[in-house]
Amino acid sequence: MEKRRMQKIFEEVSLLGFGCMRLPQKNGAIDYEAAEKLVDMALEGGITYFDTAYYYHDQTSESFLGKALTARHPRDQYTIATKLPLSVVQEADDLERVLDLQLKRLNTSYVDFYLCHGLSADAYFNKFKPMGVEAFLKRMVKAGKIRYYGFSTHDKPEGLKQLIDDAEWDFVQIQLNYLDWTELDAKTAYQHLVDKDIPVVVMEPVRGGGLANLADGPRQLLERRFGGQSAASIALRWVGSLPGVKVVLSGMTEPYQMEENLDTFSPFVPLTEADKLAVANIVTALKSLPVIPCTACNYCNVCPNDISIPRIFARYNNYVMFERPEELIAPYERFIGEGHRAEDCEACGICVPFCPQSIDIPGWMQRVVEKREEIRQER
Numbered sequence: 456m457e458k459r460r461m462q463k464i465f466e467e468v469s470l471l472g473f474g475c476m477r478l479p480q481k482n483g484a485i486d487y488e489a490a491e492k493l494v495d496m497a498l499e500g501g502i503t504y505f506d507t508a509y510y511y512h513d514q515t516s517e518s519f520l521g522k523a524l525t526a527r528h529p530r531d532q533y534t535i536a537t538k539l540p541l542s543v544v545q546e547a548d549d550l551e552r553v554l555d556l557q558l559k560r561l562n563t564s565y566v567d568f569y570l571c572h573g574l575s576a577d578a579y580f581n582k583f584k585p586m587g588v589e590a591f592l593k594r595m596v597k598a599g600k601i602r603y604y605g606f607s608t609h610d611k612p613e614g615l616k617q618l619i620d621d622a623e624w625d626f627v628q629i630q631l632n633y634l635d636w637t638e639l640d641a642k643t644a645y646q647h648l649v650d651k652d653i654p655v656v657v658m659e660p661v662r663g664g665g666l667a668n669l670a671d672g673p674r675q676l677l678e679r680r681f682g683g684q685s686a687a688s689i690a691l692r693w694v695g696s697l698p699g700v701k702v703v704l705s706g707m708t709e710p711y712q713m714e715e716n717l718d719t720f721s722p723f724v725p726l727t728e729a730d731k732l733a734v735a736n737i738v739t740a741l742k743s744l745p746v747i748p749c750t751a752c753n754y755c756n757v758c759p760n761d762i763s764i765p766r767i768f769a770r771y772n773n774y775v776m777f778e779r780p781e782e783l784i785a786p787y788e789r790f791i792g793e794g795h796r797a798e799d800c801e802a803c804g805i806c807v808p809f810c811p812q813s814i815d816i817p818g819w820m821q822r823v824v825e826k827r828e829e830i831r832q833e834r
């Protein structure tokens with residue numbers, strides 16, 4: 456297993472980390488036996504970084520690790536990352552109370568990597584900085600309850616820059632993969648972190664599974680260059696080839712995924728310049744599919760019904776690029792709240808003049824509704 460040293464804090468970690476957000480499930484809960492096997496496979500394969508969060512699996516992912524990992528394996532053989540659930544913190548006194556609950560769930564006296572979960576510049580400057588979150592984190596390091604602290608974020612690169620300019624963070628977790636390098640401008644976010652010498656932890660390297668399952672055209676390009684290697688392994692190697700990246704978190708659900716991903720990192724072989732060029736061509740092919748040209752700029756955020764326009768379009772585009780009809784069913788319903796879905800668009804057209812891409816927003820909403828219906832009927 457490739458290991459990398461996190462600069463500044465000198466902690467050595469496995470380049471592949473186990474993301475415990477997509478553990479196998481049975482009857483709507485974590486399938487303990489199957490998930491425990493994955494934990495054991497991870498440790499045997501050299502993974503030392505386990506990432507969880509307060510919220511994952513309806514708040515059961517941490518206690519799962521408390522049983523399957525900390526209760527069964529010596530605590531000095533791995534590191535645990537978990538996250539401060541920002542939405543449950545209302546006042547400063549909540550901070551330590553929540554961390555103590557997490558330690559209890561995790562069955563441990565300390566967390567190695569503690570992250571503010573999904574921090575945005577807006578939330579930080581308006582709520583958590585005035586609340587004294589940085590002083591709290593420093594106090595917890597001194598108390599031995601956490602070893603290092605950072606944040607995960609889906610904010611734009613400008614927001615990320617404000618966060619890293621304002622406080623000292625030991626590491627930062629961002630969404631990074633070969634498609635979001637340009638789609639979400641992850642390139643700029645990554646560069647901001649590298650410029651400040653902050654270790655980068657990557658989430659969604661396979662874009663939540665999408666890059667494991669490409670549509671026909673891009674898949675053929677991938678096979679031509681990388682014949683015999685899986686699309687998931689190329690996505691992981693692309694991310695791991697960035698020197699600033701210290702941990703690549705993958706949420707592995709099936710034993711074959713764990714096995715394959717362990718192989719990809721043991722030993723890790725970075726992509727060559729020619730390989731990277733081939734991946735750039737795959738990105739071009741993905742973008743040339745009949746996707747909605749939405750850039751998620753959010754200028755259309757004027758809808759009287761508060762329809763989640765860019766989120767709906769992102770799910771539709773995932774469906775097209777990754778040939779994943781389920782994108783428009785389960786993730787759609789998970790990420791887009793009731794009352795804010797395509798089904799709730801009244802075709803009033805108010806949003807249309809605000810769109811710099813001249814997208815026929817109500818027309819596409821109708822198409823999404825029809826597509827969802829079609830997929831449901833095919834099941």
Ligand SMILES: NC(=O)c1ccc[n+]([C@@H]2O[C@H](COP(=O)([O-])OP(=O)(O)OC[C@H]3O[C@@H](n4cnc5c(N)ncnc54)[C@H](OP(=O)(O)O)[C@@H]3O)[C@@H](O)[C@H]2O)c1
Pocket residue numbers: 473474475476477506507572573607608628657658659660661662663664665667685687688704705706707708709711712713715716
């Ligand atoms: N802090 C945050 O805001 C935040 C947000 C997102 C994620 N995270 C963390 O980051 C971790 C990683 O993100 P992620 O789970 O989205 O990672 P990911 O690796 O991009 O996606 C995981 C999915 O990719 C597919 N996959 C992985 N390896 C594969 C293989 N070898 N072959 C085929 N398919 C493969 C599987 O999808 P299928 O089983 O569907 O095929 C798997 O469920 C999460 O688990 C979580 O711990 C944090």
Ligand code: SF4
Pocket residue numbers: 757758759760761762764799800801802803804805806807816817820
């Ligand atoms: S057309 Fe639909 S999405 Fe646009 S503003 Fe009207 S209701 Fe909202």
Ligand code: SF4
Pocket residue numbers: 748749750751752753754755756764765768809810811812813814816
């Ligand atoms: S204004 Fe247009 S491009 Fe921007 S988020 Fe809305 S639909 Fe997408």
